[in-house]
Amino acid sequence: MLVCTGRLLHVARVLSCRARIKQFMSSVSGSGDDDLANAMGKRDTWENFYKTQSEQGTKQFDWFVGYEEMVDLVSPYLRKQRKPHKAHVVALDIGCGLSNVALQMCLSSNEPMRIVCADIVMTPLETMRQQYQSTRGVVRNSESHLLFTMADASQLPFRDGYFDVVLDKGTTDVIIRSSRGSDLAKTVVQESLRVLRGGGHLLQFSDEDPDIRLTLLNGVTRGVRATVTFKEISTSHGMEYFMYVVQKEN
Amino acid sequence: MSMFRTVTARLYAPTKPLIPRFSNGLRKYATQSQTDLKEILAAMIPVKQEEIKSFRSQHGASKIGDIQVDQLYGGMRGMKSMICETSVLDPEEGIRFRGLSIPECQKVLPTAQGGEEPLPEGLFWLLVTGEVPTQAQAEWLSRQWADRADLPSHVVTMLDNFPGNLHPMSQFSAAISALNSESMFAKKYAEGVHKSKYWEFAYEDSMDLIAKLPTVAAKIYRNLYRDGSSIGAIDPEKDWSANFTSMLGYEEPMFTELMRLYLTIHSDHEGGNVSAHTCHLVGSALSDPYLSFAAAMNGLAGPLHGLANQEVLVWLTKLQEDLGGEVSDEQLRDFIWNTLKGGQVVPGYGHAVLRKTDPRYTCQREFALKHLPDDPMFKLVSQLYKIVPGVLLEQGKAKNPWPNVDAHSGVLLQYYGCKEMQYYTVLFGVSRALGCLASYIWSRALGLPLERPKSMSTEGLKKLVGAQ
Numbered sequence: 054m055l056v057c058t059g060r061l062l063h064v065a066r067v068l069s070c071r072a073r074i075k076q077f078m079s080s081v082s083g084s085g086d087d088d089l090a091n092a093m094g095k096r097d098t099w100e101n102f103y104k105t106q107s108e109q110g111t112k113q114f115d116w117f118v119g120y121e122e123m124v125d126l127v128s129p130y131l132r133k134q135r136k137p138h139k140a141h142v143v144a145l146d147i148g149c150g151l152s153n154v155a156l157q158m159c160l161s162s163n164e165p166m167r168i169v170c171a172d173i174v175m176t177p178l179e180t181m182r183q184q185y186q187s188t189r190g191v192v193r194n195s196e197s198h199l200l201f202t203m204a205d206a207s208q209l210p211f212r213d214g215y216f217d218v219v220l221d222k223g224t225t226d227v228i229i230r231s232s233r234g235s236d237l238a239k240t241v242v243q244e245s246l247r248v249l250r251g252g253g254h255l256l257q258f259s260d261e262d263p264d265i266r267l268t269l270l271n272g273v274t275r276g277v278r279a280t281v282t283f284k285e286i287s288t289s290h291g292m293e294y295f296m297y298v299v300q301k302e303n
Numbered sequence: 304m305s306m307f308r309t310v311t312a313r314l315y316a317p318t319k320p321l322i323p324r325f326s327n328g329l330r331k332y333a334t335q336s337q338t339d340l341k342e343i344l345a346a347m348i349p350v351k352q353e354e355i356k357s358f359r360s361q362h363g364a365s366k367i368g369d370i371q372v373d374q375l376y377g378g379m380r381g382m383k384s385m386i387c388e389t390s391v392l393d394p395e396e397g398i399r400f401r402g403l404s405i406p407e408c409q410k411v412l413p414t415a416q417g418g419e420e421p422l423p424e425g426l427f428w429l430l431v432t433g434e435v436p437t438q439a440q441a442e443w444l445s446r447q448w449a450d451r452a453d454l455p456s457h458v459v460t461m462l463d464n465f466p467g468n469l470h471p472m473s474q475f476s477a478a479i480s481a482l483n484s485e486s487m488f489a490k491k492y493a494e495g496v497h498k499s500k501y502w503e504f505a506y507e508d509s510m511d512l513i514a515k516l517p518t519v520a521a522k523i524y525r526n527l528y529r530d531g532s533s534i535g536a537i538d539p540e541k542d543w544s545a546n547f548t549s550m551l552g553y554e555e556p557m558f559t560e561l562m563r564l565y566l567t568i569h570s571d572h573e574g575g576n577v578s579a580h581t582c583h584l585v586g587s588a589l590s591d592p593y594l595s596f597a598a599a600m601n602g603l604a605g606p607l608h609g610l611a612n613q614e615v616l617v618w619l620t621k622l623q624e625d626l627g628g629e630v631s632d633e634q635l636r637d638f639i640w641n642t643l644k645g646g647q648v649v650p651g652y653g654h655a656v657l658r659k660t661d662p663r664y665t666c667q668r669e670f671a672l673k674h675l676p677d678d679p680m681f682k683l684v685s686q687l688y689k690i691v692p693g694v695l696l697e698q699g700k701a702k703n704p705w706p707n708v709d710a711h712s713g714v715l716l717q718y719y720g721c722k723e724m725q726y727y728t729v730l731f732g733v734s735r736a737l738g739c740l741a742s743y744i745w746s747r748a749l750g751l752p753l754e755r756p757k758s759m760s761t762e763g764l765k766k767l768v769g770a771q
């Protein structure tokens with residue numbers, strides 16, 4: 054009897070898992086224009102992606118690496134940024150989606166942090182805003198806060214030099230694949246640099262190989278006062294990721 | 304010649320700007336009627352030397368990048384540090400051989416009579432000259448190589464005496480080193496020939512070595528896997544790949560077509576990879592082409608460099624066993640999902656350099672669709688191609704979820720009966736000779752010096768950056 058129930062539960066779980074996978078797969082690699090594999094650069098693809106995530110009740114989705122893998126890599130750039138007259142370390146996460154990195158950073162920072170989470174689609178921002186509101190009590194520094202806004206990474210609604218750090222996790226990877234591809238990606242980097250203060254850092258997390266990404270970044274920073282470096286990030290599951298760092302000169 | 308190529312390239316890539324090729328200034332030297340590669344090179348070399356001299360006099364002191372501490376510990380990844388004229392990686396289109404992408408090569412390079420796949424002879428001509436060869440020029444190379452293919456008896460004896468458990472790559476590398484008894488470069492160097500003539504002997508040795516590699520490789524194959532049966536005689540009428548497959552003991556014409564494709568696409572991949580860099584590094588000490596290329600093969604034998612296609616086939620074979628035959632897309636999806644979720648990788652996926660599927664994968668896939676669409680292993684590979692990228696995306700693991708070249712090569716080889724997976728790297732090596740040796744000739748022609756970068760100790764680095 055117990056064995057039977059166990060088996061039924063197992064089957065039910067597998068079926069529901071399969072159903073979810075199937076539903077997602079059809080949005081990821083279906084033959085329509087909006088499938089993720091072939092139309093990653095289109096805004097509609099992401100509207101659908103986040104709609105599906107929302108329907109499934111997914112509260113968090115991080116590309117490549119999550120907070121645990123990133124925190125030690127990113128914190129040196131946050132610490133360095135403190136200016137005496139400024140209370141907060143101010144960071145921008147462009148194309149934040151359902152990443153909870155900004156949330157975790159905000160909650161666990163000893164110093165006051167202000168992080169703006171921006172994306173070109175509204176749905177994930179709403180989910181993240183709800184999550185943020187439900188965790189308000191556990192923030193380590195009461196002056197830290199998160200802001201959510203829709204924004205186009207190629208036309209940021211922020212003034213020059215406002216941010217200490219810009220985070221780009223998987224966003225340029227998407228933009229490169231849009232119809233204006235590299236040109237748009239260059240604009241995004243230029244915008245990120247514009248809104249960074251002198252000495253500020255743009256941190257791009259990607260699975261893109263250095264030979265390719267460095268070509269792009271060096272192309273953008275030619276003639277601009279910025280330096281490009283990168284670090285390899287190894288993970289437990291054998292995939293290779295990289296953190297590309299573009300520092301705006303003082 | 305270049306005009307034809309320029310027009311053709313524009314026809315097939317109308318929206319992409321042409322990547323400038325060095326041959327722009329050399330059109331008047333390479334004529335269609337000339338077939339002697341050495342003569343053509345002799346005319347090109349002074350022009351290229353002048354171009355570089357002029358470039359360096361204007362920009363020799365220009366800064367092109369910064370170096371960080373991490374890069375020294377990180378295998379110099381991303382550090383611009385050497386010259387390679389033969390191929391450049393285009394982030395969108397994949398590797399470009401002297402400016403031509405693989406699809407472009409497939410369209411313009413000569414094929415065998417009655418065949419569809421490009422002749423590796425044609426690719427070698429392109430790598431060396433920067434010009435697309437005519438049919439006559441490619442066939443000239445075929446005859447040259449057929450002429451130069453025989454082995455000295457001591458190398459035959461050596462190969463016949465290797466134990467059966469000595470890895471094919473070790474045998475390959477050892478034989479290549481031993482072939483340097485034939486090196487004209489070494490001989491002339493010892494005689495004190497002037498350095499302006501080095502390239503001529505580098506050329507002769509390279510042509511000899513490329514010609515002999517299939518013979519060596521086939522001997523190794525026969526000894527290890529076909530009871531030491533005879534490789535037979537070289538046929539002066541056959542092209543390089545056709546002689547190779549005959550010597551290996553394969554009759555099927557499509558296998559020869561596959562070999563032509565395979566030997567073409569694996570020939571070169573910029574200069575920084577272990578095999579190309581090693582050949583260049585060792586050659587910079589004026590080691591002859593045989594020694595330099597043998598060193599390259601030792602690098603190719605390393606698991607991180609040349610073993611990937613073997614690993615893919617091993618994994619695929621195991622997958623077939625685990626699945627027990629054909630499975631539905633759903634079942635395979637579940638299997639892949641669990642594999643990836645469990646922290647394992649799918650060999651051939653996940654280290655994609657390009658923003659789309661590598662053309663070297665695509666052309667192999669197209670070959671399979673044409674010639675072996677119902678092969679069970681190909682069907683599995685096809686299924687994986689349909690499913691794995693989606694799962695990698697779905698799990699947020701990659702935005703470059705595409706397969707690389709190694710995800711496909713083993714499948715094609717095993718279809719024609721070449722199932723000895725340990726041997727695959729030897730085939731890769733035979734192909735890579737085209738790129739390595741084309742570069743070797745030019746390195747001697749341009750007088751590139753001994754390569755000797757500055758090394759730092761951790762102590763020294765700490766001092767340099769002011770660390771405690």
